[in-house]
Amino acid sequence: MIAEDNHRNGDLLEPRRKTISSPYIHRLQRRHFLLFDILPILGTACAFAFLAVRPFGVTEFALLFSMWLVTGLGVTVGYHRLFTHRTFKAVPWVAGLLAIFGSMAGQGGVVSWVALHRRHHEYSDREGDPHSPNLSGGGLLGSLRGLVHSHFLWMRRHEYPNVVHYAPDLVKDRGLVRIARLYYYWVGLGLLIPTVIGGLVSLSWTGAVSGLLWGGLVRILVLEHIVWAINSFLHMFGTRRYASRENSHNGGIFALVTLGESWHNNHHAFPESPSFGLDWYRLDPGFWLIKLLEIFGLASDLKMPSAPRIAAKRISGNTEPVGNAA
Structure with a gap:
């Protein structure tokens, strides 16, 4: 996953190249992995430690659930069903909101996410699939290695799908590209909203911190592991x-x-x-x-x-109706 403004990179303008691999892109992938895959783990540990200061209450649950629901629907309805597979059409402002809500999930900008998922469908469980659990050898060890790769480790470093090849329809959508370029700001907004609400509801700094932890970092961790389990466990079991x-x-x-x-x-x-x-x-x-x-x-x-x-x-x-x- 990398910032969307990289679709302007000269390498990405070669339509016959399906993937791009360079040290610069790999550095961006490592940064994204640390910020949005590792940091939420640390944030979740901090959330449980912070229970000694502020117990988990109704506000924390409401923020965790509501932010999970909004960003989760942004991913499944927006990123996946609307932008990747074009299973329906939405009016522009709804499409824009779905893209923003999906961006808040911290799973990559919309154009990158779509390109990766379209490549997954093209090569699913074959060489070229970015996150198959079934390409790491046979036996128990191979299965475990495949699960860990597909669930988590593949995001550290992988070939980046050429968005001009895999998502030309999105690259031509100026409004969507503008939203994609602001990806890191949308993730920040997704952290700011529960922080502000938590602080206003409790009128305390502890409520703000608790909102950030539970409605922000824990919510990102919960949602991303739910999404990753689709790619890992449900391609085996x-x-x-x-x-x-x-x-x-x-x-x-x-x-x-x-x-x-x-x-x-x-x-x-x-x-x-x-x-x-x-x-x-x-x-x-x-x-x-x-x-x-x-x-x-x-x-x-x-x-x-x-x-x-x-x-x-x-x-x-199969006898199901x-x-x-x-």
């Missing part, structure tokens, strides 16, 4: 309802906490679908938000797969 060429699985028990992302096999089988659950009884909060936006005229052109297409991809022997979320 879970159920498979539909045929797809990679090793994706569903983890329905985690549907709510992942905001619908844990229907991962469904998603890889039908990446154009705004619904990852595909059926009304498969919990998918991200899709619920999209449908709510549609009701208010803020989202349109939801690309739902047809029932015959869903049935055609169902793995033989096939529905259509449309």
